[in-house]
Amino acid sequence: MKHHRDQHAASIEDIQHGFEEAGYICSQQIATTLFLAYHLDKPILVEGPAGVGKTDLAKTAATYLRIPLIRLQCYEGLDESKALYEWKYGKQLLYTQILKDKLNEFLKGAESLDASISRLHQYDDIFFSLHFLEPRPLLSALQREGGTVLLVDEVDKSDQEFEALLLEILSDFQVSVPEIGTIRAISKPFVLLTSNNTREMSEALKRRCLHLFIPFPEPKLEREIIRVRVPDLSENLRGQLVSFIQQVRKLDLKKPPSVSETIDWARVLVLLHASSLNQDLVRDTLNTFLKFEEDIEIVQEHLYDIAGKALREA
Amino acid sequence: MEQVLQNLIIALRASGVRISVSESMDAMYAARLVGYENRQTLKDSLSATLAKSHREKEIFEASFNRFFSLDGFSNPETDSYLAPAREPSEEDAPLTQMLLSGDNTALSMSMREAAQRADISGIRFFTQKNLYIQRTLQGMGLEGLDRDIRRLSKEDGASSRQKGSALKEARDLLFENVRNFVEQQFSLFAGSATREIIEKYLRNIRLSNLEQQDYHQMRAIIQRMVKRLNDLHSRRRKTSKRGWLDLKKTLRENVAYQGILFDPRWKAKKIDRPDIVALCDVSRSVEAVARFMLLFLYSLNEAVARIRSFIFCSNLVEVSHVFEEYEVEEALVRLQRGFGLGIKFGGTDYGQVFRDFKKNWLDLLSNKTTVLILGDARNNYGNPQTDILGLIRERSRRLIWLNPEPPAFWGTGDSEMRRYLPSCYLVKECSTVNHLERVVDLLLRTQA
Numbered sequence: 229m230k231h232h233r234d235q236h237a238a239s240i241e242d243i244q245h246g247f248e249e250a251g252y253i254c255s256q257q258i259a260t261t262l263f264l265a266y267h268l269d270k271p272i273l274v275e276g277p278a279g280v281g282k283t284d285l286a287k288t289a290a291t292y293l294r295i296p297l298i299r300l301q302c303y304e305g306l307d308e309s310k311a312l313y314e315w316k317y318g319k320q321l322l323y324t325q326i327l328k329d330k331l332n333e334f335l336k337g338a339e340s341l342d343a344s345i346s347r348l349h350q351y352d353d354i355f356f357s358l359h360f361l362e363p364r365p366l367l368s369a370l371q372r373e374g375g376t377v378l379l380v381d382e383v384d385k386s387d388q389e390f391e392a393l394l395l396e397i398l399s400d401f402q403v404s405v406p407e408i409g410t411i412r413a414i415s416k417p418f419v420l421l422t423s424n425n426t427r428e429m430s431e432a433l434k435r436r437c438l439h440l441f442i443p444f445p446e447p448k449l450e451r452e453i454i455r456v457r458v459p460d461l462s463e464n465l466r467g468q469l470v471s472f473i474q475q476v477r478k479l480d481l482k483k484p485p486s487v488s489e490t491i492d493w494a495r496v497l498v499l500l501h502a503s504s505l506n507q508d509l510v511r512d513t514l515n516t517f518l519k520f521e522e523d524i525e526i527v528q529e530h531l532y533d534i535a536g537k538a539l540r541e542a
Numbered sequence: 543m544e545q546v547l548q549n550l551i552i553a554l555r556a557s558g559v560r561i562s563v564s565e566s567m568d569a570m571y572a573a574r575l576v577g578y579e580n581r582q583t584l585k586d587s588l589s590a591t592l593a594k595s596h597r598e599k600e601i602f603e604a605s606f607n608r609f610f611s612l613d614g615f616s617n618p619e620t621d622s623y624l625a626p627a628r629e630p631s632e633e634d635a636p637l638t639q640m641l642l643s644g645d646n647t648a649l650s651m652s653m654r655e656a657a658q659r660a661d662i663s664g665i666r667f668f669t670q671k672n673l674y675i676q677r678t679l680q681g682m683g684l685e686g687l688d689r690d691i692r693r694l695s696k697e698d699g700a701s702s703r704q705k706g707s708a709l710k711e712a713r714d715l716l717f718e719n720v721r722n723f724v725e726q727q728f729s730l731f732a733g734s735a736t737r738e739i740i741e742k743y744l745r746n747i748r749l750s751n752l753e754q755q756d757y758h759q760m761r762a763i764i765q766r767m768v769k770r771l772n773d774l775h776s777r778r779r780k781t782s783k784r785g786w787l788d789l790k791k792t793l794r795e796n797v798a799y800q801g802i803l804f805d806p807r808w809k810a811k812k813i814d815r816p817d818i819v820a821l822c823d824v825s826r827s828v829e830a831v832a833r834f835m836l837l838f839l840y841s842l843n844e845a846v847a848r849i850r851s852f853i854f855c856s857n858l859v860e861v862s863h864v865f866e867e868y869e870v871e872e873a874l875v876r877l878q879r880g881f882g883l884g885i886k887f888g889g890t891d892y893g894q895v896f897r898d899f900k901k902n903w904l905d906l907l908s909n910k911t912t913v914l915i916l917g918d919a920r921n922n923y924g925n926p927q928t929d930i931l932g933l934i935r936e937r938s939r940r941l942i943w944l945n946p947e948p949p950a951f952w953g954t955g956d957s958e959m960r961r962y963l964p965s966c967y968l969v970k971e972c973s974t975v976n977h978l979e980r981v982v983d984l985l986l987r988t989q990a
Contacts, residue, residue, distance in 0.1 A: 437594075
């Protein structure tokens with residue numbers, strides 16, 4: 229399993245470069261955690277506010293490692309038949325129908341019921357074999373040759389039961405199907421779990437994972453992110469924009485603007501051919517990164533100060 | 543190096559980070575993988591394997607920095623005192639030789655080893671510090687050093703005397719260094735034990751003895767308490783909404799259907815939201831606990847939607863707006879000083895206070911209102927106006943009096959508590975958080 233991997237992720241710097249090429253700027257902390265996860269075969273539990281690039285991290289990891297991404301979006305009520313596997317009931321039924329004649333033929337000559345049953349036993353779980361198993365994301369991640377990146381998105385939205393189900397996969401990379409037995413990973417997937425912290429994850433889950441907290445980025449990092457994601461934005465405006473957003477995050481807002489919203493705003497500014505931030509421009513485009521009326525009002529109150537400071541700093 | 547990692551893990555556990563065996567093994571593998579050369583990388587790696595929530599990350603950050611900043615003997619003064627001119631001689635003890643040659647690295651190593659032998663990671667209480675300092679010093683061979691100093695002071699000759707006095711100063715520095723080291727170790731390993739004790743202490747301490755800086759923690763306890771009560775409260779409401787069969791009403795309604803119970807009627811228990819009028823004494827006689835009572839009132843204001851708050855000394859003023867407008871620290875100072883509130887700080891006059899209340903705010907009371915009075919009932923021998931208190935009692939649902947004094951003092955001297963007692967629904971001594979917790983529960987509990 230290792231042989232195909234070692235060409236990637238040789239060092240932490242390697243990862244940083246590779247990710248940057250794929251359009252994702254990661255901090256030292258992120259790169260180190262990825263490096264560890266990769267070499268220790270550990271899942272990563274990624275936490276942090278919404279929109280700091282948790283999901284993107286997984287997508288980029290897949291691009292970087294050149295393996296497919298399998299994504300499982302969690303929600304309340306997600307269960308194993310949707311996440312892990314399901315029996316192909318239709319196929320099972322169809323096959324029994326088709327094979328009816330065959331069965332008759334095969335059972336011909338068996339005198340008693342006992343005899344027929346024992347004959348059937350020779351082929352026992354034929355209808356409960358891998359052929360009739362519909363793999364769902366978790367199982368297909370285990371079965372894929374060459375490895376995958378498995379993204380379990382917003383795991384905090386799922387129920388406790390589902391979390392328990394994940395434990396087996398996360399620690400041993402295997403699944404137990406009662407009718408078949410244990411299915412082991414052909415090659416171990418690279419697992420990322422993301423959480424918005426709507427509830428505390430269980431100790432058992434945390435114990436099996438490396439933990440990565442992605443905060444809102446520092447100004448320098450955020451400028452770098454904008455540079456890579458919105459290359460058309462002038463350097464001057466980029467500085468002003470980041471400074472503005474960083475200040476807005478310090479206000480007492482319902483939902484502070486995330487990195488993805490900063491990027492959106494940067495794109496909007498490019499579309500509007502803006503050359504520098506001025507108050508009218510900001511006021512008209514506030515709604516690209518603020519999603520609550522109250523927040524917009526709060527920012528408008530401080531608009532003069534913030535915009536002024538942003539212009540000075542850049 | 544793995545011993546160091548183990549010690550870090552012990553320190554983290556002591557600060558309240560839960561680390562399992564498998565996690566410490568992960569940390570070990572991670573450290574082996576990334577190596578110890580790059581401090582930032584090591585920190586990031588250990589953080590990923592050991593600290594599993596935002597809070598734990600913060601603790602980890604602090605512990606890691608403290609742990610790996612333990613520089614040993616880099617005291618600049620040491621060098622000046624210990625000039626290499628004073629050559630160590632053969633007969634000197636090992637510690638003396640190290641001090642004389644100014645070998646800071648060796649000293650640091652020796653100190654760490656001695657501390658390790660003294661089982662420094664077992665330190666839990668600040669009272670143990672001296673013990674560990676002594677043990678560490680002895681482990682480093684203090685006896686030999688003392689012997690040398692004694693010997694040198696008896697010898698004649700300028701060089702011996704000079705060497706002796708230099709050694710004495712070096713000894714003081716050594717003490718200093720070891721004390722610092724033990725101090726650092728204490729803050730590393732005893733983090734949580736101390737905090738737990740402080741918290742327990744805060745919950746049971748008499749309020750009047752509270753120090754200024756503890757208020758912050760106190761407030762957190764109250765907020766936690768209020769939150770818990772809120773939870774209890776909302777849960778009660780939820781279950782009651784399902785409703786029970788109202789037999790009487792059902793029979794009545796279904797007469798039209800020839801007595802067949804066709805249209806069942808339900809009765810739901812309606813929860814009374816607490817409606818509170820609070821009067822708080824801020825006079826000099828309760829000065830020590832006034833701040834606390836106000837803090838309590840502040841938390842109550844955050845938790846209960848319908849509340850009117852008043853403070854009094856010689857007269858009564860409404861202060862509900864203060865709680866809404868200001869942060870807690872500022873609000874408390876404003877209330878205690880009475881900035882712009884029109885409160886008169888003469889002698890406490892409960893009679894006047896009750897008259898004020900009757901005149902201006904009596905219509906606040908309804909049969910749903912709980913009146914809460916926080917005060918010691920020390921009236922400076924004035925007219926207690928028990929009749930008005932009786933009126934307040936009649937007009938409200940219940941009257942609760944929280945007195946910071948223990949019951950034994952009620953009615954002594956100018957305390958009118960005994961005379962107010964018959965008008966009250968509930969009178970409690972209230973000088974610890976545990977008392978408060980019980981009272982708040984009583985307040986929010988609804989009567990079925």
